[in-house]
Amino acid sequence: MTTPAISIIPLPRSIEFDGNSRFELPCAPTITGGLPVSALACKQLSKDTGRQWQIADASAPATVLLTRIEETGLGREGYDLDVTDDGITIRASADAGLFYGIQTLGQLCFPNEEGALPHLRIKDSPRFTWRGMHLDVSRHFFNREFVRRYIDLLARHKLNVFHWHLTDDDGWRIELDCFPDLTERTAWRGKNEALPPSYDTGDERYGGYYSKREISDIIEYAAARNVMIVPEIDVPGHCKPVTVCYPELLCEGEISSFKSVQDVSENLLCAGRDETFAFLAEVIKEVAALFPSPYIHMGGDERPEGPWEQCPLCAHRIEAEGLENIDALQGYFMERVRTLVADQGKTMVGWNEITHGEKVDQSAIVTAWQDPEKGIEAARAGYSVIMAPAQHTYFDLAQRDDPSEPGLRWAGVVTLAKAYEWEPIPDPELAKRVLGIQGCLWSETLVDEARADYMAFPRLCALAEVAWTPAGRQSFLDFKERLVPAHMSRLDLAGVIEHGSV
Ligand SMILES: [Zn+2]
Structure with a gap:
């Protein structure tokens, strides 16, 4: 579960890797606008990654697509996060879940000397409320x-x-x-x-x-x-x-x-x-x-x-x-x-x-x-x-x-x-x-x-x-x-x- 690029704390419920492919982070990554968490995400990711994150222009695809969906099966604080060739997608049923997906993304981006993220899929939700x-x-x-x-x-x-x-x-x-x-x-x-x-x-x-x-x-x-x-x-x-x-x-x-x-x-x-x-x-x-x-x-x-x-x-x-x-x-x-x-x-x-x-x-x-x-x-x-x-x-x-x-x-x-x-x-x-x-x-x-x-x-x-983190996944x-x-x-x-x- 640990690779040099994946050192997320707290450890997510599940992480699946998709081969050795990677997604290169652009110098000025963009993130979906219009959601309560978008502006905060931009500010935090800019501070954490040293790149100039911006709210995406509606006419162009965003580097990070934030999506509110009806039901994820992960509760209001859960989220799933996908990294593919097309970019990064975070889905959650509530802003709380999107916010936590952004926290995980921040950790994937720093420290990260290569400026690239491995293709992966994270499904995550908390053990305790x-x-x-x-x-x-x-x-x-x-x-x-x-x-x-x-x-x-x-x-x-x-x-x-x-x-x-x-x-x-x-x-x-x-x-x-x-x-x-x-x-x-x-x-x-x-x-x-x-x-x-x-x-x-x-x-x-x-x-x-x-x-x-x-x-x-x-x-x-x-x-x-x-x-x-x-x-x-x-x-x-x-x-x-x-x-x-x-x-x-x-x-x-x-x-x-x-x-x-x-x-x-x-x-x-x-x-x-x-x-x-x-x-x-x-x-x-x-x-x-x-x-x-x-x-x-x-x-x-x-x-x-x-x-x-x-x-x-x-x-x-x-x-x-x-x-x-x-x-x-x-x-x-x-x-x-x-x-x-x-x-x-x-x-x-x-x-x-x-x-x-x-x-x-x-x-x-x-x-x-x-x-x-x-x-x-x-x-x-x-x-x-x-x-x-x-x-x-x-x-x-x-x-x-x-x-x-x-x-x-x-x-x-x-x-x-x-x-x-x-x-x-x-x-x-x-x-x-x-x-x-x-x-x-x-x-x-x-x-x-x-x-x-x-x-x-x-x-x-x-x-x-x-x-x-689920008790069964904890390891000191x-x-x-x-x-x-x-x-x-x-x-x-x-x-x-x-x-x-x-
Ligand atoms: Zn008394």
Whole structure:
């Protein structure tokens, strides 16, 4: 399946070669116009191949014929791509499939020193519908140019979900009209700021946020590349900015000594106060209106122990609702949040702790992060699941054993092999409930853009192949041959600043 000219990542479902014939790429190749993807294709292929791609004149045959056909049997993201003496044809039933065909064509054209493509036929479609990558922009902030490039790189790897972790203890990054204080005050941290310094950003004012206009522009940029943005507003923990602006949403009692896993105090919203849910209703309403995605991620992870256990308001809630324990209170909280999301016509996604207390309706989707077993448990409990086990998909974890290697290690070292060699569906009976997989890039140690790239790549390339390519066609050895040097040179061309070693 691998030849020097064919190093496609993720590997397509099938590739057939037609002898030794080749199609010479003209100096100024043309592509069918009139489709939403045509202009983008022209721009990307020109950048990637060093040739001047142009929209074809209607009177002359195009080098690349893009065709929308009724039915390909490959789904809306599938495509087939033919290279013959007459040129290149990409057929798909939807723009998503055409876009992915163009990504594959881009990889056939670069690197390609001969400037000729072998005659071939590719039939391709994804294994999973949810192929995601996450980015934490709270611990460290990444500006809109970085976010765009990140989305572009996801799209080039045929990933279709960007999970945008917009809020956490170290900065609130999404502008909201209903609560402007959140960005005016707590998008920033430093010695004289509302939030204290954290993660080595020092006493200086550090931070930033995305205006609603910027977010809309990024949503549009992503949509043109078949990437859906799923925003995350993380509750009830990880809410330091909220409680700094609105301390009336904290639990009653002596709570300052209780700390989260990340050593942050007073970052948990009170489950006993109705004001908490009134606040969240406003936030969710505005977020739902801003993002066209049918999903909103509401966190639900790492609730610090202590505040709820000793709060009289939370105790009253437990009694009034007939809840068995604190886990049930957590379930109650997240189920109430789920209904707020549902009120806006959307589906809630949450980290696997939302299953605690068994209160959250099975229409919610679970991102299983702690280990594969959590995903299996959630699927058996009737939830649709996104498998994101830290041991294989947390790219903020170190990628080599070497102690000098940057990255966290709480779930071990995620080598390139570990990012590639795992099966997201451990039990065939659960296959229907596994929507797909996702990689996560938490930013505690991502001190700058170069470091973010270094942690993401090339592990993201491995994730993309696990998400896209049929399990029976995956081979780590073959993947590495396609990765080095061909695909690594594409990463360089796409602007990846640094990457990990293979
Ligand atoms: Zn409370």
